[in-house]
Amino acid sequence: MFSPDDYDFELPTEQIAQAPASERSAARMFVLAEAGAAVSTHSRVGALEAVLDGVAEARGQRPLIVVNDSRVVPARIHVFRATGGRVELLVVDPAALGPGARVRAWARGARRLREGEVLRLPGAHGETALLELRYLGAEGEGEAADSRARVFEIVRGQLLDALEAVGELPLPPYIARPEGPDAADRERYQTLYARHRGSVAAPTAGLHFDAAMLERLEVAPITLHVGPGTFLPMDTEDVRAHRVGSERYSISEASAARIEAARAEGRPILAVGTTATRTLESVALANGGAIVPGSGRTELVITPGYRFSVVDLLLTNFHLPRSSLLMLVCCLGGRERVLAAYAEAVAAGYRFYSYGDCMLVERSG
Template structure:
């Protein structure tokens, strides 16, 4: 399947640079995945499209302040390090800029030496594995020195780092936010529960591979990077009960979707307590086994994310919806507006 089938025109000014003051004030496009019918709402009105017995699945991963600015001890040359994945103990896989300055054995110092990192191996595309050295607790040192790893298309400074974190984040480990969850507040979640909708959590630590551009002509040749996920026994039981009682399973974000589909595909459509690494790549032709609907943001042209939602709602429906989103000046990407792909769009 040609990657250009998932291209569309996106004016650069529609890329949201800052979050709205109110999380629930974003626009919400409701898309019927079967008919292509569209409604335009604000996010707080998502309550009108959720029904008793449904279950929302949220990704409770917590974004690390993973971008560090330091200098080589030997020369004082400036180096930027982005933490990607904890390998073992104090050893991390990272991305480095400029990578050519950092060879095996190089020591980079951050915050006047409060944190140091020794390069122990080189990976492709600017990747380096570092062993970190510090006194005290690593995550406390990182909190004081690191910055939120905002995507490269966001040029504005983020004044409040909590706005690139969901209100339900609790499991540290992501290099990027599960951005569909940014629209929820504690008050909205309480209102959803009060309506009789279940809320449960999974964890998928988002890696930058999720956003890696598709650089091949045929999407079948694209390979996804692995990301760590886990589902508890309680969540699995909740989801199986909802399915048994005829409720809908609605994933919040592509990360939740990929986790649910990974597990459901492994257990013939059922959910079980599990953890591991997933590199599942969902594109049109995929038969969904775990979800009935999905809440997501608006994604990049020709990205694996727009391919995923096209698999759920149909490529033509999605591209038509995106065209309407552009015409109506929806805001795109991490701090942008939301879409709810559903199968029960009320009249």
């Protein structure tokens, strides 16, 4: 059995980043290379190209960088009952849905909701409702069910349009914003290459890439729409029983061809973020090791013993203790090696979580 305690660490509260670095590429970057033992260096994201030159010298080929181009949707809304009571919803899987479609959401203040009652989302100035939702109840039981989710049916309106009009950016709870997200958050909690709307959390490793870097680096975009379950701490006795929920992904023909061509040439694949990693590995698992174009859903949780078939290097932020994301990094880089690096990063004053610094990890062994 593998316990969540195996992925725990101590972090001073003051090292949880409350704002991003002054410039995207100014964030610190902890480089954990594989050379038979842990070899670490301290750098900045702006020096990534020089670091990759070193990888190319060691491996004979420059890595292909794979990013997640999903765009964060302002998916937190406040809807109202006929009695005037307010319910906060975090839409779990925001998509282009209209009347008759079902919507899943995490809810606050929903204990007294009655099945069949209709809730209204007013416009910015209280005008006619942008969205009306009929409450259908808690999500049913089953292995893929989300015990936190409530299910609603759209009676009136278009979901994405309503969210974009009056929704709130769903910043993680460890970023304190008593008055809600501000204008700076709306810019910086989004990657520069974000294209396809559908995430409720940013693929945060990509927040460090600025326009100048993107012009110089060879990047292949794929899409995974991040759900809130990805960041939940593991609360099962055995981490292999942990679930993150189903998330939508897609890979274009152009990106699939570029990734497969790079692999055929023996080039390393550098995934930017755990979401890009899980997408690549999910597609490979379903297609005999190949990256093929298409779309689907994944519930992949990478647990101890997993053998990576695509990703050679990972650029990722520092993650929550006891989380499946930290476990993924440990599976790639080696648990003792990665946790030792986390302890070194804490001692060196690195900033943690979504707005914090990042780590470049080379696959162990």
